[in-house]
Amino acid sequence: MTRRALPLAIAVGLLLLPLAFIEPRVYLTLTIAGLAMGMLIFLVASGLTLIFGLMDVLNFAHGALFSWGAYVGFSVFLTLNRQLGWADSPSVGLNALLLLAAIAATMLVAVALGVLLERIIVRPVYGQHMFQILITLGATIVMEELIRIGWGPNDQVMPVPFSFQGSWDVADVIVLRFPIVAIVVGALVYAAIAFVLARTRVGLIVRAGVESGEMIQALGHNIYRYFTGVFAAGAALAGLGGLMWAIFSQSVRPGMGGEQLIFAFIVVIIGGLGSVTGSLLGALLVGLSYNYVAFLLPKAAIGVNMAIMVLILLLRPSGLFGGGK
């Protein structure tokens, strides 16, 4: 079996397996929910895998960037809804405009935070994994406390734009609306990352840098500039993931990023460090299996992701698309 055929075979097998135990209409509903969850996890994991792959940095503050993204989006939603009524409006255009405004604000703030984190916190500890873990965990605590100071310590309800609420009934299959939006956003983000990596000079240098940062420098490229860029892009994706997850779960809370970070790390390891395509496939595996198992055996839902990770690492220690760096 070829290198690419094995992960695809695993994916298709896992996708169809639950049909043996679940009624087809419920299966389709769960599949859409699983794909949406997978795409949301992918938004977080894609940044994490690029940061680890290129910079060899274990960024535990990625979860805090996720939380900040959720809260910035929450503020934009509240403000624009109070002032202009864009969330409560039945207009699809105004609802979409609200989402786009929140995405822009979230990603801008996350990029700024990412640049500050990379320059001040991460740069002094390049190449020192233990210090990276400690200092980024410290940054997480500070960033979450700042959220508690700014927005309060309690869970808050995220207003969901009117057009994204409820569901469609398609041939007796219940299709929730926002998960479809999440799937589209995730697919667009994957296409954008894949385009940049495959078709642009920056992408070429980043791919080469994932393999050998030292050699990239010896070819005349300032790797640190790319480190900052990739860290900022990863932060933006984490922020976007936070916003989308907040709408998906209809709530925000300061520690929400930490919970998603566990899924994101599982996905990065399953997909192979540094591989964005691996992260997409890993995220979809995690999202789908979580939903199927949560329906069949609710108590085993989180455990199944660990089981998948262990199984894949036993078969391919470098992950589905890992280069064995």
Next chain:
Amino acid sequence: MPAEALLELEDVHTYIGQHHILQGVSMAIRRDTVTVLLGRNGAGKTTTMRTIVGLLRPARGAIRFEGRPIHGRPPYEIVRLGIGFVPEGQGIFTTLTVDENLRVARLGTEAESREREGQLLALFPDLERFRHARAGTLSGGQKQMLSIARAFVNPNRLLLIDEPSKGLAPIIIEHLVEALRAMKRHATVLLVEQNFAMAQALADDFYLIDDGRTVQRGPMASLVADAALKKKYLGI
């Protein structure tokens, strides 16, 4: 410094961790020549190359390229002055294609680089044949050709080539010697090489390095004729 020296090292000391590897390396590389750096395993040849290109920072001493100090500067700045580096073990990107390996090295305009790439691909026809194949699938000799070609994509005035013949079959080494002969018409070359026959075929000058110090220098012909020196420092 000799008037025609392109690269000069003056009492360079480099540490790797706690280990004092270079303990006083001094060299002056003449323009438009091939200089070979010889020495036993562990003498400090690769460390010298990595120090010149900035991958290791010298603790003491000076390195000048065309009269300008370059020690302490980051590698990407040093390389952009006109220095190409072919590391030991090739350093090619195995997940990229041959074409992408060449493109990632381009620092000038696409038109300039394309013209040079055309010359290189004529010199290394295998690279043209496997242009869209992943570099990781090439043979050892083809990987070495790619690594050398990549250092030549830009109009570099100095090429640092570290052990290009390592692990290659004799027939491939012959091809490599021909290619390097063609390249020496366009750039000054500093070569680290364990294969004495290859060094003899290419080099104009030599430096001998032992325990991190330069211990002997001169025209290559004088080393070829000095059996005692070869026996003492190279064991041949």
